[in-house]
Amino acid sequence: MEELTIEITEETAGGRIDKAVTAIDTDWSRSQIQAWLKDGSVKVNGGSVKQNYKVKNGDVITVLPPDPTELDIQAEDLGLEIVYEDADVLVVNKPKGMVVHPAPGHTSGTLVNGLMHQVTDLSGINGVMRPGIVHRIDKDTSGLLMVAKNDAAHASLVEQLIKKTVTRKYAAVVHGHIAHDKGTIDAPIARDPKDRQRMAVVDGGKSAVTHFTVTERLGEFTVVECQLETGRTHQIRVHMKYIGFPLAGDPKYGPKKTLDIGGQALHAGVIGFDHPKTGEYMEFTAEPPATFQELLESLRNNG
Structure with missing residues (x-):
């Protein structure tokens, strides 16, 4: 992974190093930063510091996250409702209460586990933990997600999200x-x-x-x-x-x-996008679940 360099200014000086690093817009937690301080993945001015180090004006913090551990994600029969599927893309109706993709400590019962059981091929762009996953919805949000079945389809769907042409x-x-x-x-x-x-x-x-x-x-x-x-x-x-x-x-x-x-x-309830191969606009609808x-x-x- 790429090294991140953070320079401490007068405005950000005085706080703990873990707080200073997590203030950057990332998905890192303070406990993660503390662990990386221990193993040398986080340094200040090229050297190691303790977890309670208070950052000073002019400090240069470098963060080199360790490579993520590849998890063995198992296919599970979760009875997913696949609304549409072809050789390039599928649309799935995620139930309320289901996490989209595995994470350390939570490697079963996710949408990805279910997709791996029901779908023979998924895009590999996002790695072993997020195969085919282009976008997410929260665990307790139900509804439609588009999933890429190959890398070309994945790139197309991501580009559409960036260009804000996907209907959600x-x-x-x-x-x-x-x-x-x-x-x-x-x-x-x-x-x-x-x-x-x-x-x-x-x-x-x-x-x-x-x-x-x-x-x-x-x-x-x-x-x-x-x-x-x-x-x-x-x-x-x-x-x-x-x-x-x-x-x-x-x-x-x-x-x-x-x-x-x-x-x-x-x-x-509604997802719409241009098909990655044909360019045809496709839109799908799913009624809210019974609880809703x-x-x-x-x-x-x-x-």
């Missing part, structure tokens, strides 16, 4: 009564500087745009269709919280008193 529409139930029928949230997203486990709207973060349309108002809740222009981590959850309408059931971004429904009420439908009926009856 989500159904969501949010707290509160949204009075206006439509809206666009254009607010940059990055890791929450106060909590590395969360994302937040942060000045200088990555550009993030969500369009929403109200589809139903149910007393103290509103049902919206959100269309992504960008695809940042937790984007809809962060954006709806930002404008004061957090997702129902969301344990991370919702209010303390939210609905006990096993995670956020969010479903990726039952939630709507319950809110309608209580409204």
Whole structure:
């Protein structure tokens, strides 16, 4: 992996080294940085320092992450619902509660495990842990994902995501009564500087745009269709919280008193893209799962 160089400025001096490194927009955790300090993968001014080292103005930190351990990912019969499949691409309807790809300490029961059982060939671009995976949705979000079956298809789908030509529409139930029928949230997203486990709207973060349309108002809740222009981590959850309408059931971004429904009420119901080989635009739709439908009926009856 590539070496990262960080130069400490007067503004960032004084904090612990693990905090200083994880403040950079990466997926690294403080515990990971502490482990890398021990094995020499993180150095300050070319030398080793202790885990509690306080960074100084002018320090140059170099980070050379060790090569990831290749895991032996097993195929599992998880009965995935494959909505469409051909020689280049497939569309799968991920159930709520399923993680998309394996990670250290969590190597079974994921979408990838299921795909490996049901699909004979997947793109290898993202390596052994993420074969065919082009984009993700959160564990407790249900719905449609496009998956690449070869490297050319993978490159095409990623390019479409970068160019923002992929259609991605989500159904969501949010707290509160949204009075206006439509809206666009254009607010940059990055890791929450106060909590590395969360994302937040942060000045200088990555550009993030969500369009929403109200589809139903149910007393103290509103049902919206959100269309992504960008695809940042937790984007809809962060954006709806930002404008004061957090997702129902969301344990991370919702209010303390939210609905006990096993995670956020969010479903990726529409995915559309140009076929990697033919160029033909293809669009697929999946109805929300029974639990989502039952939630709507319950809110309608209580409204």
